Amino acid sequence: MERAIYDNLRQVERDHWWFCARRSILRDQLVRLNLSEGARILEVGCGTGGNLKMLSQFGAITGLEPDEPSRAYAEQTNGAPVVSGFLPGPLPTFDGEFDLIAALDVIEHLDDDRGSVAALSNLLKPGGKLLTTVPAHPWMWSEHDVAHHHKRRYRRRDYLDLFEAAELKVFRATYFNSILFPPIALVRLMKGALGGQGGDDVTPAGPVNSLLTSVFGFEKQLLRLGDLPFGVSLLVVAGKAE
Numbered sequence: 001m002e003r004a005i006y007d008n009l010r011q012v013e014r015d016h017w018w019f020c021a022r023r024s025i026l027r028d029q030l031v032r033l034n035l036s037e038g039a040r041i042l043e044v045g046c047g048t049g050g051n052l053k054m055l056s057q058f059g060a061i062t063g064l065e066p067d068e069p070s071r072a073y074a075e076q077t078n079g080a081p082v083v084s085g086f087l088p089g090p091l092p093t094f095d096g097e098f099d100l101i102a103a104l105d106v107i108e109h110l111d112d113d114r115g116s117v118a119a120l121s122n123l124l125k126p127g128g129k130l131l132t133t134v135p136a137h138p139w140m141w142s143e144h145d146v147a148h149h150h151k152r153r154y155r156r157r158d159y160l161d162l163f164e165a166a167e168l169k170v171f172r173a174t175y176f177n178s179i180l181f182p183p184i185a186l187v188r189l190m191k192g193a194l195g196g197q198g199g200d201d202v203t204p205a206g207p208v209n210s211l212l213t214s215v216f217g218f219e220k221q222l223l224r225l226g227d228l229p230f231g232v233s234l235l236v237v238a239g240k241a242e
Helices: 003-012 018-031 052-058 068-080 113-122 143-147 156-165 182-194 207-217 219-225
Strands: 040-044 060-066 099-105 122-137 169-176 233-239
Touching: 018 052, 018 099, 018 122, 018 207, 018 219, 018 233, 040 052, 052 060, 060 068, 113 122, 113 156, 156 169, 156 182, 156 233, 169 219, 207 219
Parallel strands: 040 060, 040 099, 099 122
Antiparallel strands: 122 233, 169 233
């Protein structure tokens, strides 16, 4: 991503409604995985470290990030080790395999998504889990995707193919960010038709930000009931055979 995108993340990922609600949803999903005490966790593409504190509630966390300034910032702000590496490689040598690997809105940035999922599978312990999120629906492609250097948005079937090719078992595959899907889709399509620019993510004014956080965050309740049939993003939990 552009340097400006990384720098903007430092400003918005703590308070912006999308980041806050997504962390709440992901935390709820992680509770359901029943990870063992002292689980070894790796977040790949951790950026400026906005998820590291949440992930550290479930075990010993390590971050992986290719961008040096973001790596230093993430390590300083969270007190967790953040190492340099790329997907599908070169990757550092770790002192063991992981119980959980999180790739949260990362795989869409990679040229070789299939090889990258296979590389992550190789870092998992037998029985380990891979938690991933990506943007959904190629028809929603917009200047926002261009600004964030996305390579693609995913159809559900195409995304699941990556895990099956890596011989991982898919435990959950669901859309999310579903309640806000209609207005977001409309805005993206209108901006595309009018040649609008993607721009940086900006945290809305307090009351609006709080409302959007609550609306999006409510989906953790819906996801406890079952998978959602549509949404702006896809969430997949896959695992390695024991």
